Amino acid sequence: MTARLELRHPAGRTTIRVGAGALDEPAPEVAAAIGGKLVFLVTSPAVAGLHAGRLAALEARAREWRRLDVPDGEEAKRLEVAQELWREMLEAGGKRDSSVVAFGGGTVGDLAGFVAAGFLRGIDYVQVPTTLLAQVDASVGGKTAVNLPEAKNSVGFFHHPAGVICDTSLLATLEPAELRSGLFEVVKIGAIQQPALLDAVAESLPRLLEGDAGALAPIVAAAVAAKIEVVEADPSESDRRRLLNFGHTLGHALESVFGYRGLRHGEAVGYGMLFALRLAERRGLDAAAARRVRELIRRIGLPPLGDFAIDELLERTARDKKARETGLAWVYPRALGDGRIDAAIDPAEIRATLAEFAADPWAG
Ligand SMILES: NC(=O)c1ccc[n+]([C@@H]2O[C@H](COP(=O)([O-])OP(=O)(O)OC[C@H]3O[C@@H](n4cnc5c(N)ncnc54)[C@H](O)[C@@H]3O)[C@@H](O)[C@H]2O)c1
Ligand SMILES: [Zn+2]
Structure with missing residues (x-):
């Protein structure tokens, strides 16, 4: 089928x-x-x-x-x-x-x-x-x-x-780590757009992690359908398509700091989502919803995050190509399925949140 x-x-x-x-x-x-x-x-x-x-x-x-x-x-x-x-x-x-x-x-x-x-x-x-x-x-x-x-x-x-x-x-x-990496992109789209996808991943996770073609098919189809919706609304990425950057603003900076070898793209996005969930919780995402996403990321499984210098990470974040002349935008869910693009977060808050994140990426 x-x-x-x-x-x-x-x-x-x-x-x-x-x-x-x-x-x-x-x-x-x-x-x-x-x-x-x-x-x-x-x-x-x-x-x-x-x-x-x-x-x-x-x-x-x-x-x-x-x-x-x-x-x-x-x-x-x-x-x-x-x-x-x-x-x-x-x-x-x-x-x-x-x-x-x-x-x-x-x-x-x-x-x-x-x-x-x-x-x-x-x-x-x-x-x-x-x-x-x-x-x-x-x-x-x-x-x-x-x-x-x-x-x-x-x-x-x-x-x-x-x-x-x-x-x-x-x-x-695929190596299990590559499957995990892809699943983080599915979590991304589930959190900002289609919470049912989070449940679907949670339910069939053991089979997904084995690369089971039958279990993967409906997940891939649902993720692609969700992406189509965003891309059709904004084909040239001037606005809504930036929602797909949930977890990516910090994720790209982490990839760059670790030289694209230490961390796979999807893994960097996994950590990037953990970070953005902290910003989200201060802006209306309820704690139980944040916990649900965090728990799913934990079950999928991330490799340990190496040490990094906060200043270097901040500098790479600012250099990200997604930074526009109007400033850097952060993406997070206000509620599950309701992604927001926020260009008005004070850099001081980002720095303080990064310090907390560096101490314990998993805490809420
Ligand atoms: N164009 C876009 O919109 C878009 C969106 C997201 C990511 N990307 C890009 O995608 C790239 C990451 O892609 P990726 O994660 O697929 O990495 P990748 O292309 O490096 O593949 C990862 C590894 O999987 C191996 N592999 C591929 N297929 C396999 C299979 N069926 N069985 C066993 N091994 C297999 C490859 O040999 C490689 O070693 C990044 O460069 C990123 O910028 C682009
Ligand atoms: Zn990505």
């Missing part, structure tokens, strides 16, 4: 299919984006080694299928890697009607989307996310990016894929 969702955006619509076996029955839009074309499969050797065989139904539709390997992780999201792909694509005869298939985690997806957006001013692409984080978040919404040494995600385009295929049976091979 697969679910079919649709995201409408300024350039058209994206079909998103979710479920165990979704790869075996490509949507007509996906078939059209690939059928009879020269298709560049952008993937990493690790992911292709595990799952390339699962792409048979897509590959069979292409006129020609060229695999382009990229490194795994943030190493993929570099301009040099994008340039290398563009050159290989030109060399292989890539044209405006060629397509890209992104097959990997959020890093491979962000890079492949960026490459598709830039090649000959933009060609079609299909996202086949293979991590939970990429299925519930990175592959949906049309944001593509590479990193510069100075700042993560600092160069990119909005370029929506023709289709997204979230086949949850790909997730069984």
